[in-house]
Each structure stands twice: as C-alpha cells, then as structure tokens.
Amino acid sequence: MTELTCIGCPLGCRLTVDEENDYAVTGNSCKKGAEYGKNELKNPTRVLTTTVNAEGGIHGRCPVRTEAPIPKAMLFDAMKVLSEVTVKAPVKCGETVLEDILGTGVNVIATRDL
Amino acid sequence: MYELAVIGGGPAGLAAAYSAYQNGLRNIVILERDKELGGILNQCIHNGFGLHRFKEELSGPEYAHRFIEMLKDTSVEVRLDTMVIEITDDKKIFINSPKGYECIEAQSIVLSMGCRERTRGAISIPGTRPSGVFTAGAAQRYLNMEGLMAGKRVVILGSGDIGLIMARRMTLEGAKVLACVELMPYSGGLTRNIVQCLDDFGIPLYLSHTVTEIRGDKRLEGITVMKVDENRQPIEGTEMDFDCDTLLLSVGLIPENELTREAGIAMDPKTNGAFVFENMETSIEGIFACGNAVHVHDLVDFVSAESERAGAAAAEYVKNGASDSEVIEIVNGADVGYTVPQKLHRNTKAEKIDVFFRVRRVFSKSRVVVSSGDTEIAVFKKAFMVPGEMQHLVIPTDKLRDFDTITVTAQEA
Ligand SMILES: Cc1cc2nc3c(=O)[nH]c(=O)nc-3n(C[C@H](O)[C@H](O)[C@H](O)COP(=O)(O)OP(=O)(O)OC[C@H]3O[C@@H](n4cnc5c(N)ncnc54)[C@H](O)[C@@H]3O)c2cc1C
Numbered sequence: 254m255t256e257l258t259c260i261g262c263p264l265g266c267r268l269t270v271d272e273e274n275d276y277a278v279t280g281n282s283c284k285k286g287a288e289y290g291k292n293e294l295k296n297p298t299r300v301l302t303t304t305v306n307a308e309g310g311i312h313g314r315c316p317v318r319t320e321a322p323i324p325k326a327m328l329f330d331a332m333k334v335l336s337e338v339t340v341k342a343p344v345k346c347g348e349t350v351l352e353d354i355l356g357t358g359v360n361v362i363a364t365r366d367l
Numbered sequence: 368m369y370e371l372a373v374i375g376g377g378p379a380g381l382a383a384a385y386s387a388y389q390n391g392l393r394n395i396v397i398l399e400r401d402k403e404l405g406g407i408l409n410q411c412i413h414n415g416f417g418l419h420r421f422k423e424e425l426s427g428p429e430y431a432h433r434f435i436e437m438l439k440d441t442s443v444e445v446r447l448d449t450m451v452i453e454i455t456d457d458k459k460i461f462i463n464s465p466k467g468y469e470c471i472e473a474q475s476i477v478l479s480m481g482c483r484e485r486t487r488g489a490i491s492i493p494g495t496r497p498s499g500v501f502t503a504g505a506a507q508r509y510l511n512m513e514g515l516m517a518g519k520r521v522v523i524l525g526s527g528d529i530g531l532i533m534a535r536r537m538t539l540e541g542a543k544v545l546a547c548v549e550l551m552p553y554s555g556g557l558t559r560n561i562v563q564c565l566d567d568f569g570i571p572l573y574l575s576h577t578v579t580e581i582r583g584d585k586r587l588e589g590i591t592v593m594k595v596d597e598n599r600q601p602i603e604g605t606e607m608d609f610d611c612d613t614l615l616l617s618v619g620l621i622p623e624n625e626l627t628r629e630a631g632i633a634m635d636p637k638t639n640g641a642f643v644f645e646n647m648e649t650s651i652e653g654i655f656a657c658g659n660a661v662h663v664h665d666l667v668d669f670v671s672a673e674s675e676r677a678g679a680a681a682a683e684y685v686k687n688g689a690s691d692s693e694v695i696e697i698v699n700g701a702d703v704g705y706t707v708p709q710k711l712h713r714n715t716k717a718e719k720i721d722v723f724f725r726v727r728r729v730f731s732k733s734r735v736v737v738s739s740g741d742t743e744i745a746v747f748k749k750a751f752m753v754p755g756e757m758q759h760l761v762i763p764t765d766k767l768r769d770f771d772t773i774t775v776t777a778q779e780a
C-alpha cells in the first residue's frame with residue numbers, strides 16, 4: 254500500500270494505492286485520481302528541466318528540458334549525463350542539444366535563444 | 368512623443384505592447400532595465416507555463432520566447448539597460464540608459480514592473496547574521512543563470528512556489544534539502560509543486576512550524592525549528608535542530624510600485640498594487656497597470672491575458688480619449704482578501720468582466736456570491752479554495768451595470 258496526493262485538480266485527494274491488488278486506488282473523488290494513482294506507481298515519468306554549460310553567449314548556462322517525460326527513476330542519471338554537455342552560441346530555442354538521452358528515445362532541447 | 372511607453376519587459380509588458388500594436392498603435396516603446404526581455408521568466412527554467420494559453424507545458428524562457436518572437440514582426444521599439452527612475456502624472460518618463468539621463472514623453476503608459484521577494488520573514492528571526500541566508504528567487508537566479516549553487520545542506524522557510532521549485536532544483540544538482548518549513552497550517556504553493564518538488568524526493572513539509580533561531584559566525588551552521596500554536600507563537604518543547612549551510616526564504620512576493628506611488632496613483636493596501644478598473648486603468652487617465660505589479664499571480668497565463676486588456680485599453684485611450692463613465696465599486700465581502708479589478712466603468716464595452724481574488728482561509732465545498740445589498744447577482748460553486756491559488760470569476764457585464772457597489776463573498780456551501 255502506498256499513499257500519495259493526486260495532482261489532477263486543486264482538491265488534492267489523498268490516494269491509497271494497493272500494489273498487491275492490481276493497483277486499486279481508494280481515496281479518490283473521481284476517475285482521474287484512479288488513473289493517476291495507478292500510473293504513478295506503475296510507470297512514473299517526469300519532464301526534466303535543468304541547464305547545461307554554454308560558451309560564447311550572453312549567459313554561461315543554457316536552460317534545457319527533455320522534450321517528453323522520462324522515467325522518474327532516471328532523473329539523477331540524466332542530470333549526470335547533462336553535466337557533461339556544452340553548447341556553443343548561437344543556440345536556437347527548441348534546438349536539440351542531446352539526442353535520445355539514456356536510450357529513452359527522448360531528446361533534450363534548448364529552451365531559449367542564446 | 369510615443370503613443371505608448373511600457374515600463375518593464377517581462378511577460379506583462381510584452382503582452383501589453385503586442386496587444387496595443389494589434390489594436391492599431393505603431394509608436395510604442397518598451398523600457399527594460401535588464402539586458403534582455405522576459406523578466407523573471409528567464410530564471411524560471413522549470414516547465415508548467417502556458418498550459419492555459421498554448422495547451423502545452425513550456426518552461427519560463429520558452430514562454431517568454433513566444434512573445435519576444437511575436438514582437439519581432441512589429442514596429443515596437445525595445446530599449447534595454449534602461450531604468451525608469453520616475454514618472455509623472457502628466458506622463459513624462461525619466462530614464463537612465465547607456466545614453467545617459469533623459470526625459471521622454473508618451474500619450475499613455477503601461478506599468479508592468481513585476482514584483483520582488485519579501486525578505487521580512489528573516490528580519491524577525493533571532494540569532495546571528497551569517498552568510499548563507501538567501502531569498503529563493505536570488506538562489507534561483509544564481510543557479511539557473513550563472514550555474515552557482517547557494518549551498519549543500521538546505522532548509523527552506525515558506526512553502527511558496529519558488530521555494531518548492533528550488534527544493535527540487537537543488538536536490539537534482541546534488542544538494543541535500545532537509546526540510547520545508549511553513550508557518551501557516553496550509554501550504555502557500557500549488558499542490559502539484561508540493562507533490563513533484565517535495566514528495567518526489569522525500570523532503571518533509573512541516574506545516575505550522577517556523578524558524579526560531581539562526582546559528583553560525585561567518586557561514587550559517589544550523590537553525591532551530593519549532594511548532595507554532597493557533598496564534599503563530601512557538602510551542603515550548605517542540606525544538607528541532609537542523610545542521611545546514613543554507614536557508615532559503617520563500618515568504619511571499621510584493622508588487623514593485625515605487626514609480627506608481629511617486630506618480631500619485633491611488634494604491635490598494637490589500638494588493639500593494641494600484642487600484643485598477645476592468646480595463647486595467649489606474650486612478651490617472653491613460654496610465655494602466657498589469658501583471659505582478661498589480662497583484663501577485665500564480666500563473667503567467669493570467670498575467671498575459673490581463674496585460675492584453677491593458678494594451679488594448681491604452682490603444683483605445685490614445686485613439687478616443689478617456690472614458691467619462693460613472694464608477695461601480697467592487698467591495699471585499701467575508702473571507703475575500705482582495706479583488707482585481709477594484710472598480711468598473713459603468714459604460715464599459717466589455718461584455719464580460721474577469722474578477723480575480725484570493726480567499727483568506729481554506730474552503731472545501733463552497734459558494735462565491737456576487738451581490739449588491741440584498742440582491743444576489745451571481746453565485747459560483749467551488750469544490751475547493753485555498754489562499755495559495757488565485758480564484759477567477761467571469762461575470763456578464765449587463766448583470767452588473769445597474770448597481771453602484773458589488774460585493775464578492777466566500778461562504779461554506
Ligand atoms: C523569483 C520568482 C519566481 C517565479 N516563478 C514562477 C513560476 O514558477 N511559475 C509562474 O507561473 N510564475 C512564477 N512567478 C511569477 C511570475 O513572476 C509571473 O507569472 C510573471 O512573470 C509576472 O510577469 P510580470 O511581467 O508582471 O513581471 P516580471 O517578470 O517580474 O517582469 C517585470 C520586468 O520589469 C522590469 N522593471 C522593473 N522595474 C523597472 C524599472 N524601474 N525600469 C525598467 N524596467 C523595470 C524588470 O527588470 C522585469 O524585467 C515567479 C516570480 C518570481 C519573483
């Protein structure tokens with residue numbers, strides 16, 4: 254059994270998810286909560302936002318994000334990979350700075366012009 | 368002479384300038400003290416911006432980028448490194464820029480200076496004054512713009528969104544965030560941020576707690592946290608010590624309004640911003656205000672929408688002069704902390720009025736009642752309201768025109 258808070262709406266229901274019982278959710282006030290609870294335990298994912306080193310621009314860091322959510326368990330490994338990346342100005346907002354991070358099939362893109 | 372001068376090039380100023388352009392003005396200038404446009408969004412690199420407006424989750428810089436790109440195809444002039452020092456009620460604007468000190472004039476002005484962070488919480492904490500105590504926004508700027516970490520072992524005072532976002536950000540960068548401490552019995556930030564920035568990393572949130580002592584000579588070495596009673600007084604025997612080198616303050620934002628006050632514009636003590644009409648006009652004709660300079664927003668999407676109204680109204684003023692309308696006052700009823708706008712022009716052409724407000728306490732199933740005297744004008748059902756989330760009502764203007772004052776009240780259902 255795991256307890257978590259639903260982020261589906263401001264009500265913030267306290268959910269209890271029973272992993273032993275096909276991820277049955279209790280405590281939710283609507284269907285969205287059941288789906289969220291199940292997903293959060295079976296396959297939680299997050300968009301990662303951070304910065305990478307930048308050369309030749311007006312700032313020494315360039316903000317980036319994963320183009321799509323990646324598995325939550327990979328966040329720290331992804332940070333490690335990105336700490337080795339350097340971009341050179343000019344960079345365009347939306348440009349790929351790293352392809353297929355950690356074999357997830359997800360690209361990392363710049364989120365500003367630099 | 369400019370048709371419109373916009374003071375501040377954050378999301379509010381950008382949207383106001385673009386909307387004034389779309390509504391026919393051609394001689395517009397944006398005055399920005401920083402070396403680039405985008406305002407505070409430049410340092411908000413996390414995602415979650417633009418969900419309402421673009422139906423996508425953008426990061427702060429990406430959201431700003433969309434508006435900066437739109438302006439590129441217009442005749443709007445942008446002056447960076449340009450600090451506005453003073454404005455007058457006859458719309459003279461005194462600026463300091465690389466060209467030196469000058470005075471420019473405009474037919475209309477939009478005030479969009481944003482807000483700054485409160486630091487007051489810190490001043491009342493007893494103990495030493497070591498380095499290592501930062502506002503969350505300052506730490507965000509160091510890390511996201513310059514790549515510098517404020518410290519390694521961190522406690523966050525206040526559960527505002529910026530503090531929560533920084534808890535996650537510093538954790539991902541390798542710091543240990545020991546706790547987030549909140550004086551009130553509820554969080555000041557969005558639920559989503561509590562879950563994704565604290566719960567995700569097992570960072571405890573202590574509600575009804577505060578920092579009662581700061582220790583350390585040169586650098587912060589530790590703090591004491593205590594539980595508080597209903598009167599927010601520390602309870603003996605609840606002391607918890609934390610060894611930390613960094614304390615981040617996330618204790619609220621205040622609209623930035625020195626310029627507004629000095630120009631003699633009427634201020635609302637509840638918002639710390641100017642009193643505004645439905646078209647974002649202030650007490651001085653032809654001077655408008657929008658964004659965080661008017662009231663602190665949680666979501667930038669609403670900043671953009673409100674600022675577009677300000678820009679359109681500035682264009683209307685330049686083309687057709689001031690409206691000589693009677694005024695309807697909006698009054699705060701029980702448990703409503705403030706409303707924006709605070710006043711309506713009775714003859715406004717707007718078909719509906721957007722009213723923003725914050726409640727003073729937590730409500731579960733509730734009703735928001737818009738009334739005048741004994742007449743109920745409109746009732747809105749709400750499943751849940753907290754002070755941390757701005758509320759939004761849309762009211763058809765024709766329902767309001769016959770009244771002189773309108774009261775907005777929050778009630779249990
Ligand atoms: C540290 C911080 C973090 C935030 N994080 C989030 C978040 O995660 N998500 C979210 O939705 N909202 C966030 N907000 C709220 C966010 O600020 C607003 O949503 C939005 O950016 C407000 O836009 P604005 O244009 O009113 O203000 P700002 O973005 O603050 O822009 C104001 C601009 O005016 C300029 N200016 C001020 N005074 C002068 C002057 N005298 N002369 C010339 N220029 C001047 C400033 O340099 C700045 O560029 C945050 C706010 C702060 C302070």
Ligand code: SF4
Nearest residue numbers: 259261262265266286
């Ligand atoms: S379960 Fe439904 S009602 Fe409860 S927080 Fe989630 S989305 Fe909202």
